[in-house]
Amino acid sequence: MCHIPRGRARRQLLVDKLGPSYLKMLASRALVQGLQTGFWRRVSTSSAAWAAHTHDIDVVDCSVPQYNNRLDTPLPDVPFVRNLSAEQKKLKEKEKGSWTQLTKEEKLALYRLTHELSFAEMRQGSKEWMTVLGGIFFFLGFTGLLVWWQRVYVYGDVPPTLSEESIAQQTQRMIDMRVNPVHGFSHKWDYEKKQWK
Amino acid sequence: MFRAALRLSVSGARSLTRSRPQYTASVAARSYSHGKQETDEEFDARWVTYFNKPDIDAWELRKGMNTLIGYDLVPEPKILEAALRACRRLNDLASAIRILEAVKDKSGPHKEIYPYVLQELQPTLNELGIPTPEELGIDEA
Numbered sequence: 001m002c003h004i005p006r007g008r009a010r011r012q013l014l015v016d017k018l019g020p021s022y023l024k025m026l027a028s029r030a031l032v033q034g035l036q037t038g039f040w041r042r043v044s045t046s047s048a049a050w051a052a053h054t055h056d057i058d059v060v061d062c063s064v065p066q067y068n069n070r071l072d073t074p075l076p077d078v079p080f081v082r083n084l085s086a087e088q089k090k091l092k093e094k095e096k097g098s099w100t101q102l103t104k105e106e107k108l109a110l111y112r113l114t115h116e117l118s119f120a121e122m123r124q125g126s127k128e129w130m131t132v133l134g135g136i137f138f139f140l141g142f143t144g145l146l147v148w149w150q151r152v153y154v155y156g157d158v159p160p161t162l163s164e165e166s167i168a169q170q171t172q173r174m175i176d177m178r179v180n181p182v183h184g185f186s187h188k189w190d191y192e193k194k195q196w197k
Numbered sequence: 198m199f200r201a202a203l204r205l206s207v208s209g210a211r212s213l214t215r216s217r218p219q220y221t222a223s224v225a226a227r228s229y230s231h232g233k234q235e236t237d238e239e240f241d242a243r244w245v246t247y248f249n250k251p252d253i254d255a256w257e258l259r260k261g262m263n264t265l266i267g268y269d270l271v272p273e274p275k276i277l278e279a280a281l282r283a284c285r286r287l288n289d290l291a292s293a294i295r296i297l298e299a300v301k302d303k304s305g306p307h308k309e310i311y312p313y314v315l316q317e318l319q320p321t322l323n324e325l326g327i328p329t330p331e332e333l334g335i336d337e338a
Contacts (some may be wrong), residue, residue, distance in 0.1 A: 102290070104328065110337070118298060120336055
């Protein structure tokens with residue numbers, strides 16, 4: 001997610017781009033938008049500054065190289081952990097010496113400093129598909145209930161022409177009319193024996 | 198390098214080393230119907246020279262490695278050795294381990310490539326003290 005100027009920074013941007021006369025026109029709109037988007041934030045503070053102030057990690061600066069976990073890019077642009085604690089800095093210093101002096105845990109720690117996920121972790125899937133499929137079936141079932149209710153409580157009766165006797169009368173009329181006498185309906189009726197062939 | 202990986206048979210290590218494809222494949226990114234085509238040896242030599250640069254910097258290492266992994270081949274052990282030594286010069290153990298992981302991942306379904314590469318690289322790994330991902334337990338999620 002990239003940094004989008006909000007509040008004062010946005011208004012400044014608008015002034016720079018459009019000139020002061022537009023500012024008055026847009027000021028109220030920007031104010032409203034600022035109030036709406038920064039619901040619990042001070043309107044006059046841009047979101048990046050506010051986020052840095054409150055350690056909100058959702059703001060990512062897209063203008064500098066970022067860390068990424070990618071199978072096709074084994075060595076990412078920046079290490080995963082940028083701000084090293086004192087202990088981590090000591091470990092980094094030790095890394096400059098012979099690596100045979102490092103313990104297994106230290107080697108693993110060094111790996112995790114630079115990389116968030118190993119290849120195996122990147123490749124592993126999740127069980128999310130089960131949840132998704134379950135959700136699909138659940139909502140299909142719920143829809144089925146709705147459809148059933150609708151059929152029983154909303155639809156009226158079917159027309160009388162679909163009753164047994166009505167259909168019998170209709171069939172007899174179709175036979176009398178010689179419907180599809182060559183290959184179809186009446187062809188299957190034996191007119192001598194007065195029965196279906 | 199392990200070109201034409203699809204043609205690797207399972208019949209032993211001999212077929213692993215440089216199974217010659219019927220055509221001399223050029224660098225994976227370009228297929229010329231004319232013009233000079235680079236041989237496997239030239240490709241390997243070029244990459245070994247790249248990583249052997251004494252004052253290689255971190256960006257060049259990353260760029261080289263990411264590009265190499267982008268090709269449709271598994272790099273030869275000698276290229277990887279040069280890359281691991283470059284990591285050593287840059288004091289970057291994590292990248293060295295990552296390179297090994299990437300090689301295993303790059304082999305895909307050809308499970309015999311990675312053990313062979315490790316076998317070839319074992320002296321270098323021991324000398325530099327580079328652990329394999331298996332030793333660190335990161336080969337399983």
